[in-house]
Amino acid sequence: MGTARSPRFYAGAVILALDSILVALVIYRVPYTKIDWDAYMSQVTGFLSGERNYEELEGDTGPLVYPAGFLYFYSGIQYITAGAVFPAQILFGLLYVINLGLVLWIYTRTEVVPLWGLTLLMLSKRIHSIFVLRLFNDCIATTLTHASLILFLKHRWHLGLTVFSIAVSVKMNVLLYAPPLLLLLLKSLPIGGVISSISCAAFVQLVVGFPFLLEYPLAYISRSFNLGRVFIHFWSVNFKFVPERWFVSKPFAIALLAMHLVLLFLFARYKWCKHEKSGALKQKVKKSRKKKLTADRILFALCMVLCFTQNQEYK
Template sequence: MVPPRPASDWRRPWLSAYHLAFSLLTDPRYFYALSALVILGDAVLTQLIIRFVPYTEIDWETYIYQLELYLKGERDYSLISGPTGPIVYPAGHVHIHHALFNLTDSGNNLKVAQKVYAVLYIALLTTTCGIYGRAGGVPNWIVLLLPLSKRLHSIFVLRLFNDCWMSAFAHAAVLAYASAFDLLGTVLLGCALSVKMSALLYLPGLLVVLFKKHGLVGTLAHLAVLVSTQVAAGLPFLLHHPGSYLKHSYEFSRQFLYKWTVNWRFVSEETFLSQWWARGLLAGHVAALVTFGLCKWCKREGGAWAVISGGLRTPWRRPEGCHVTSDFTTTVLFTSNLIGILFARSLHYQFYSWYALQLPFLAWRTKYPLPSSKLVLLLAIEYAWNVFPSTLVSSATLCVANAVLVTGVWFGYPEEISSALSVDRQKTE
């Protein structure tokens, strides 16, 4: 006769499963294991979206039409246009869509295009998990938040916006900088900038990172590399119509349409289109960056003037006393990007891809109490980006939430979280 099993035996598999799940969610040693599961799950989800959710045409046909003009020999940017308007992006955009043109049967095979963008999205998600892992300071379970954005999936595989390429290159650049592959990071950021000018939002924070790591001469060398990538990308147009190319691909004075704005719907159209409003936003943007630079990003070294004077004394090497970690690099670059988004002249729906996967990281660089308050902040931002068309409430919610997040980083951990946490512990002991 078989003796009865002890009551504890049947609970053993459940306890083991519980301990495994708990370790995956909380133990830093299992961060990449959980990330791999999230990436795999999101890859399946993305394929299901492609299979069951209808594609919506917005700009793909225009991209392809503009590319066809290029293939026919047109090199004057002012003469390259499409159904939804003229080309307003640097030439990296053209080269990417040249490759897509060949892969998708002259742009006609949308399923192939969607699969390419699905791979691009998973590459972005993988890179983001790598950034979080390198920087640290976030719980493992935070990666579960990354695949939850309905709008982000739509931007990639249901709309095929070129912002996706800029975001993927920019995140790859952040990972390279955080991993101390700075030259690679600059080349990748140059690739992002060659697709869309919005990559410049990282530049103020990047100057701080590079100056503290390489000094004045090293920073200027990286800027030279960044410029060189733009020359290389735009060469087919610069050789023939340089003025036209520079005017239309890097157009800082571009006027946006009020009907598409996501962030400023709560102001009148007259205000939105006015020059004083644009100048006010630019002034706010510059002021916020300068304030972070002077008061936060160099605080550990004794202030910005100490870093700058040290760098000028020894221009060929890093300023004395400067130590740049992966955490600092990621926090500063993400914050620089967020500040630019807060003060953007206008945000369109595809622009959410610029920072959607950075938001959980930034929320955990605040000191807002309890994870629930941070989750509410993230939910408010996701809500605002999913209201179409934008409303007074949704746009105000987005602006307030972005401002609250910037403020939270200011009063939280604007440099790096690990050393700040140790200081906080010492103060409480």
């Protein structure tokens, strides 16, 4: 006889089915919101026409600021949909269902959310809008990030880092997960495994960016991994209360970075590593001993990354 399914499994299946219907209704009944789609298609068209200089790839909302993985994914989407919005909405609707399935798997596996809390996953108006009404690249990056998280929960670190790096190649803000992820690697793998897994991630970036790095390396790196961008105050969530003149200032950005690093240090010292004896992590790195982390500890470590993020937008 097979193993009995838990109530969380059946609850997740029901939520997935109901939300799939809801997504279809949103696509059918709610008007599409024109924001970035035309710009995406213009940038992809320039790339497919042979342009490899990131400074020349632009759309009606501005220059291309995403790594090359974005171009590859949206080139495929353009090929499938011929650049039309409605087929793209259907495609992103399927992506939404896949992403929801991944999130349900994570919450079911870790049990960090009560059973009733799973129903909240299908009630977010904004997430539905981002996926099927605005078609943002965040959808692809987030889905890949959740896929990599599942691999981390399964302790498939090398494959997980590879998928994580693909997510970074779609949108750089996925790198916010890098500090706690590095800590998890150090706690879970011998030093050789840490180096090889990070090398896998780096190799992905080299392969993805190769056509651009070969011809215009500085333009590619400065545009797709621009750490000095000034973000629009209107779209901020975390710091909407801050006056715009402060929000766009360099001292404010530096202060946020400093607070972010301090918070990461405090969590690493007093939460993520609180079960480690003094010097245990350092000794582990030296002796290359493995330690298998629980799913809950892995998930917790990767969740605290957005508190002081200036560019945390509604999407």
